[in-house]
Amino acid sequence: NAGVMQNPRHLVRRRGQEARLRCSPMKGHSHVYWYRQLPEEGLKFMVYLQKENIIDESGMPKERFSAEFPKEGPSILRIQQVVRGDSAAYFCASSEQRTSEYEQYFGPGTRLTVT
Amino acid sequence: QKEVEQNSGPLSVPEGAIASLNCTYSDRGSQSFFWYRQYSGKSPELIMFIYSNGDKEDGRFTAQLNKASQYVSLLIRDSQPSDSATYLCAVNPGANNLFFGTGTRLTVIP
Numbered sequence: 001n002a003g004v005m006q007n008p009r010h011l012v013r014r015r016g017q018e019a020r021l022r023c024s025p026m027k028g029h030s031h032v033y034w035y036r037q038l039p040e041e042g043l044k045f046m047v048y049l050q051k052e053n054i055i056d057e058s059g060m061p062k063e064r065f066s067a068e069f070p071k072e073g074p075s076i077l078r079i080q081q082v083v084r085g086d087s088a089a090y091f092c093a094s095s096e097q098r099t100s101e102y103e104q105y106f107g108p109g110t111r112l113t114v115t
Numbered sequence: 116q117k118e119v120e121q122n123s124g125p126l127s128v129p130e131g132a133i134a135s136l137n138c139t140y141s142d143r144g145s146q147s148f149f150w151y152r153q154y155s156g157k158s159p160e161l162i163m164f165i166y167s168n169g170d171k172e173d174g175r176f177t178a179q180l181n182k183a184s185q186y187v188s189l190l191i192r193d194s195q196p197s198d199s200a201t202y203l204c205a206v207n208p209g210a211n212n213l214f215f216g217t218g219t220r221l222t223v224i225p
Contacts, residue, residue, distance in 0.1 A: 033212055042119075043159065043203065045212035056211040091158055103149065104213060106158045 002027045004094050004107035005074075012113045019079040019086070021110045025094030032075045033104060034067060037089045049075055082114045118142060119206050121216035129224050134191040136219050138204030141185070148180055148187045149205040149213065152198075159203055163189060194223045 005024040013019050025032050034046040045059040049069035060067065064082075069075040079086055089111050093104040120139045128134045136150075147166050151159035165171045165178040165187065177190040187206075191198055201218040208214065 035215075042217040043205075043213075043215040045214070048211040059212070103161055103164050105161060106151075109158045 004029075004092060004105055006092050006107035006110050008110060009108060010111050010113070012115060013082050014115055015083055016081050019082050019112055019114075021077040021079075021090050021092075021112070022074040023077070023092030023094075023107060024074040025092075026105055029094035029096050029105075031095045031097065031102075032069055033093045033095070034075075034077050035091045035093065035106075037091060037109075039088070043091065046077070079112075082112075084114045087112055087114045118208070118214040119204055119216040121202075121204050121219050123217060124220040125222055126219055127222045127224055128194050130194060130196060132194050134194045134198065134221055134223070136189040136191075136202050136204075136221065138187045138189075138206075138216055139185055140187070140204075140206045140208075140214075142206070142208040142214075143182075143185065145182075145185075145206045145208045147207045148178070149207075150176075150178060150189045151203040151205060151215075153201045153203055153218065155201075191221075194221075196223045196225050199223050 004026050032049045035043040037043045047060045047067045048056040064080045066078045089109045091109045092107045095102045095104045118141050150163040152162050153159045163178040165180045171178045175192045179188045199222050201220045203218045204216040205213040
C-alpha cells in the first residue's frame with residue numbers, strides 16, 4: 001500500500017540554514033500539492049505541481065520558498081535562509097487528477113523546527 | 116473573509132451518541148467538499164467526500180450538502196472514543212487547491 005511518502009519526518013534547522021523537504025506521491029498520482037499547518041491553525045495551500053511544471057504557486061511566499069517536481073524523483077519544497085516563523089508542519093498531498101474531480105491524499109508530513 | 120468556517124469546539128459527546136459537525140463556505144461556485152480527520156500530531160486522513168446536494172452515507176459517517184445554504188455537515192453515528200480527533204472541512208471552489216477550515220475538535224467521552 002504505497003501511500004504518499006514524505007521525508008524527513010522531523011527536521012531541525014538553525015536560522016539562516018536551508019530546509020529541503022521531499023514528497024513522493026501515491027502510485028498512479030501525478031498531481032502534488034504542498035500545504036503548511038502552523039500550530040493551532042488550519043492547513044494553508046502553498047503550491048500545486050505536476051511533473052516538471054508548477055501549476056499554481058499562489059500560496060507560496062514570494063521569497064525564500066521554491067518547489068519543484070522533476071521528471072524523475074520526488075517533489076521538493078525548498079526553504080532558504082529559514083526563520084523561526086517557518087516552524088510548522090508541511091504536508092504534501094497527491095491526487096490522480098485535478099482536485100475538483102478527485103480527492104487529495106496526504107502524506108505524514110515534515111515537522112520543521114527552526115532554532 | 117474566511118472561505119471555510121467551522122466551530123472550533125471542543126465538541127463533546129458521550130460514547131454511542133451522534134456527533135454533528137458543521138461547516139459553511141463562502142464561494143457559491145464550490146464544486147466538491149471533503150471531510151478529513153486529523154489526530155493530534157498526525158496528518159489529515161480523508162474520511163468522506165461529497166459533490167452533490169443531499170446525503171451520502173459511508174458506514175457510521177454521513178455527509179450532508181446543501182449548496183443553496185452553502186452548508187456541509189458530517190454526522191458520526193454511534194460515536195466511539197477512537198473518533199476523538201479534529202475534523203477538517205475542505206472545499207474546492209474550482210481552483211487548483213483545497214480551502215480548509217480550522218477544524219472542530221471532537222471528544223467522545225467513554
